[in-house]
Amino acid sequence: MKLTWHNYRYYPYERELARRESAAVLPGVQMRESVGGLDLAGSFDTDSIRRLAYFSGLKKGQSFLPTKQHLLEATARSGKNRQATRYSTHGLHEYKGKFNPQVAKSLLNIFKVSPGDNVVDPFCGSGTTLVECAHMGVQGFGTDLNPLAVYIANAKLLALTTPVAQLRSVMARVEDRLRSAKNRRTCLSDNHRSRYLARWFDLPILHTIEITRSCIEAEAGSLAPIFLVIASNLLRDYSQQDPRDLRIRRRKSPIPETPFVGAFVCSAEQAFTRLDDVQSEIDTCELVSGMAAHYDTTVLTSQDIPVSFDAAITSPPYAMALPYIDTHRLSLVWLDLLDARRIPELDAKLVGSREIRGEARHKAIYDREFNAAGLPDQEAEFCSILQRALGSSDGFRRKSVPSLLYRYFTDMRNSFAEIRKVMKPGAPLGLIIGSNHTVLGGVRYEINTPAHLASLAKSVGWGLVESMPLQTYQRYGYHMNNAISSESLVILKA
Numbered sequence: 001m002k003l004t005w006h007n008y009r010y011y012p013y014e015r016e017l018a019r020r021e022s023a024a025v026l027p028g029v030q031m032r033e034s035v036g037g038l039d040l041a042g043s044f045d046t047d048s049i050r051r052l053a054y055f056s057g058l059k060k061g062q063s064f065l066p067t068k069q070h071l072l073e074a075t076a077r078s079g080k081n082r083q084a085t086r087y088s089t090h091g092l093h094e095y096k097g098k099f100n101p102q103v104a105k106s107l108l109n110i111f112k113v114s115p116g117d118n119v120v121d122p123f124c125g126s127g128t129t130l131v132e133c134a135h136m137g138v139q140g141f142g143t144d145l146n147p148l149a150v151y152i153a154n155a156k157l158l159a160l161t162t163p164v165a166q167l168r169s170v171m172a173r174v175e176d177r178l179r180s181a182k183n184r185r186t187c188l189s190d191n192h193r194s195r196y197l198a199r200w201f202d203l204p205i206l207h208t209i210e211i212t213r214s215c216i217e218a219e220a221g222s223l224a225p226i227f228l229v230i231a232s233n234l235l236r237d238y239s240q241q242d243p244r245d246l247r248i249r250r251r252k253s254p255i256p257e258t259p260f261v262g263a264f265v266c267s268a269e270q271a272f273t274r275l276d277d278v279q280s281e282i283d284t285c286e287l288v289s290g291m292a293a294h295y296d297t298t299v300l301t302s303q304d305i306p307v308s309f310d311a312a313i314t315s316p317p318y319a320m321a322l323p324y325i326d327t328h329r330l331s332l333v334w335l336d337l338l339d340a341r342r343i344p345e346l347d348a349k350l351v352g353s354r355e356i357r358g359e360a361r362h363k364a365i366y367d368r369e370f371n372a373a374g375l376p377d378q379e380a381e382f383c384s385i386l387q388r389a390l391g392s393s394d395g396f397r398r399k400s401v402p403s404l405l406y407r408y409f410t411d412m413r414n415s416f417a418e419i420r421k422v423m424k425p426g427a428p429l430g431l432i433i434g435s436n437h438t439v440l441g442g443v444r445y446e447i448n449t450p451a452h453l454a455s456l457a458k459s460v461g462w463g464l465v466e467s468m469p470l471q472t473y474q475r476y477g478y479h480m481n482n483a484i485s486s487e488s489l490v491i492l493k494a
């Protein structure tokens, strides 16, 4: 019997995760690597292999039992020999910093999570972990401070458990309404939201996206978030923002030639086709919906968390990495999730934010000098080293780095303490996190974030199980500015 590899090219870390998940799912079975996969010796329930992430199936003589992953990935092939990452509802909306669904799934296996268990992703972003939990019949619960992340994650979960026939019939009604509204012009309200959007969209396009929104709201009822998310995913392409730039700059490239409504209809149909395949490949009774909530993880237990969790899987924010709110501002404002005037304020609240504003800035510096937050010596000392390294040529942004890092460490330490309170004793937490660097006084300093996070977690009672480098792992959107050089998997135990 042989567990067979998928036909894409593997990174070394994927082979390592594959070995670990197969050992966890098939305990006591001997495995030997051979051409095309792992040869197995021993007895096991063949059905259990269906849950593996990094194998296409089990070959037994002439018969082949595919994994669910094999069937799922077949619904969204992104080219020959390339791993599909947009299968199921993962592709419904892009999100910077999103991680590969296969990583989340293999961790669910490595942590021996079973159907019916509860898993939390405390920085859930667009819900990658939650969707993978749903595929495996696991109750996923995610928290994120970005309202757009929460909205996207819940829309993906809702889509997963809504019959495609129902989605198609809603879409037909939305299209009818759009057709009859074709030559109508909406009267744009004279409010801050409309004025803000008018700065970023040509007026005819703004009219079209507003009409699309009102048609969706009129026809889709409680399913509206699914359709709005599909439309929101196109906004940046049709705006005056450069769609490829993380920072907000005016575009130089032309707007797509396909009219917005045509692109929306086409994206919706593509999403429904994928979903249809998923719903016919996976027994829908096995799907569990899960949910995401708009909570601040640094004070998680100030919320009413209904259960204690069997495992946690997350990719936390980096220090000074991505302005999650600013990057997604058009969608946040269009979906009415945030008043444009509150963008800087919310961005500054996110863990790892690059914004230090007013009093907070001075407080962070003050805290660092006296280590008022009581961080472990290693982290407090590292911030002091960076402070001493500042040179006269370092501008405002660089001068803020030691304070930003101190605040990041404090927020992450507080988050670890909060997450631990909602875990079952001994439950694992898997973190995907990378190192980054900063240049101060002309000297490059490596920020070994995985080691610092492990130290911060230990300081609030987590045990470190291991830290494993994931060579060449690249996360969507992160490598554009070379800020993140490599990522690690850090496993902790409550």
Ligand SMILES: C[S@@+](CC[C@H](N)C(=O)[O-])C[C@H]1O[C@@H](n2cnc3c(N)ncnc32)[C@H](O)[C@@H]1O
Residues within 6 Å of the ligand: 095, 096, 097, 098, 099, 122, 123, 124, 125, 126, 127, 128, 129, 143, 144, 145, 146, 149, 295, 296, 297, 298, 314, 315, 316, 317, 318, 324, 349, 350, 351, 352
């Ligand atoms: C690396 S992203 C997670 C991406 C996610 N794994 C995915 O696949 O979409 C980190 C997330 O942490 C969130 N975040 C930052 N500060 C937070 C806080 N205080 N509480 C909750 N979430 C926060 C950000 O909004 C961002 O979505």
